[in-house]
Amino acid sequence: MKKILILANNDIGLYNFRKELPQRLLRLGYDVTIALPYGEKVEKFKDMGCNFIETPMNRRGMNVIQELKLLIQYIKIIKKIKPDLVLTYTIKPNIYGGIACRSLNQKVIHTVTGLGSVFIRDLWIKKVLIKLNKFSFKNACHIFFLNKDNQDFYKNIKIIANQQQISVVPGSGVNLKEFQFNEYPNNEKIKFTFIARIIKDKGIEEFLESAKNIKDKHLNVEFDVVGAIDEDIYINKLKEYEKLKVINYLGHRSDIQAIMKKSSCIVLPSYGEGRGTVLQEGAAIGRPLITCDTYGCKDNVDDGYNGYLCKSKDYKSLQNSIEKFINLSFEEKKEMGLNSRIKAEKEFDRDIVIKSYIDKINKITKML
Template identity: 45%
Template sequence: MKILVLANFGMGLYKFRKELLEELIKQSNDVYISFPHDEYVFKLKSLGCEYLESNVDRRGTNPVTDMALILTYIKIIRRIKPDVVLTYTIKPNVYGGIACRITKTPYLTNITGLGTSIENKGLMQKVALGLYRIGLKESRCVFFQNEPNKQFFTKKKVVKRRTRLIPGSGVNLKHHVLEEYPNNTETIKFLFIGRIMKAKGIDELLKAAKIVKEKYLNVQFDLIGFIEEDYTEQLKEYEKNGVVNYHGPQNDVHKFIRKAHATILPSYHEGTANVLLESASSGRPVLASKVTGCIETFDEGISGFGFKVKSVDSLVEAIIRFINLPDDKKKAIGIAGRKKMEKEFDRCIVINAYIEELNSLKEN
């Protein structure tokens, strides 16, 4: 088969879907990928993928730009004539879906999360849902990464055809192996991995870190990720005052997970939080918002702790609760997380689901 994959950036494809791409190529499929040119193009081409550029403005709302994206997708589809198109994230899902409908090309859609435009009720939500209805109407299968997202789209009559629930993007258990728990108890290290933006709970995290640091001198907060919104000066101030350590974006987050005692994610919404899956797979307890996409990744009090979303007080309470645990209990929570990943979130589950759907297309 000729398979075209549409995404909004290369990092997501390489870090979370590389194994799927490798399996598709291994099965003698021709795999084409399309997203804005970045440093991951070379890495994905080295797997055997063929690259075609498309300009996706991830956060833009310009209808002219979006119309140009549809035309780009149509041009790409007509050029390579794929047997099926796989789409990820909102704009490739919507505009890729529209392009597939126009060209009468089968496509499979992956809802990686609702996104801010849908989470924030009002006109933007109505517009986003309307676009989704158009883009997903002929999708042969819509993959959802958690049950609440699936129920929401069904209730809103966005999807009417086949749907399938998968455990997020899954986690590569061989790459994120169970690591020995840090024996350094003099400094307890908390790790945040994610885009530096309001929707990831960065405001609450910075405030909570300041409160905790005033009470516990032996605590360290490490932050990793791209600055998506204007937090540059604020981060510099918090670093200067010794509240957090900001390490910028990192290609290899595993080395930071290995040194951490726990991972924190105060996100407002997620599809399924990959950073929590990778941390748990490595044997690290997770502290996360009690929101869809996070709560599925841990068992409360067994492999992690939840806290109220957008609540600094609740976040502080969860952090202090973890700090005061005995060392052997912290380690046991991490091991429980690894077991949960092995049982429920192995990336092979996701790969097999895609292969089954592709095989079904071949038969039809």
């Protein structure tokens, strides 16, 4: 039986966005082991038939001792499992999993899920990460990117070589059976919904500023903010805007589909995404989208067809897009929602993504 080892940083993300891959691998007869920090979805992976190895990590910190411990853990796990192929997701598993695989001459497929805040901002650590990525990616069997901009960025800074096997998939895709089309809501008020972690790079500043200005002019609109606060500066700021009745802050929620169904339009003015899964999910449900013309976001919207694109880090541009949407008739808004679903079925179906992975995995392991 061929063995697959999956390295990731979070059980929830792996389960919500990629569970179909281990399911398909198990059905094909692979032995699948998942190594990541323990969390609420781990038991679901076990019930599925996956083996599990708890692998603690600090997802955001850069403590040298902790990073070395993670690298050593990966080396030990690979030596113990002796997998035929390793799959890695997100920055730390890509880097340290890649270094471990290279040192052990282990076959590996990396997935670049996004650039992350470190690459968006010009931080000193960016130079260190570029060097680590270059080393860890050098001998990879294949590298998947979620958008072409990220692929081009990695090529331009020479993290990957021109001769390396690379391809672009449409994010993690959407399970269209789980995210079914829902009729466009005939709300009394036009509801704009921001769904993301509450950090600057997701465009929360621009969303709040636009909401404040629009609320002064339009009485028939609502602005909902959904997501956990990951930067403390926004704890009081969201309270302040809620007190002023600019927004409704709904906090971290697990019932995202229910929230999307009540929404008139999903808004994500992010500075950059891997592929913007929340936008793809909103499209699948049949909601118009407003997002930025930046990497990982712009691929989800055909401007004027299923939503609008605005400039990144520009609240006036975002405000203009929101006001354009407000001025549409109900039928025009409804048509945009239908167009979102059509685009989701053509481009965002998770089966497209899973097939790409299975084809590469089978080829590398020579199982089929």
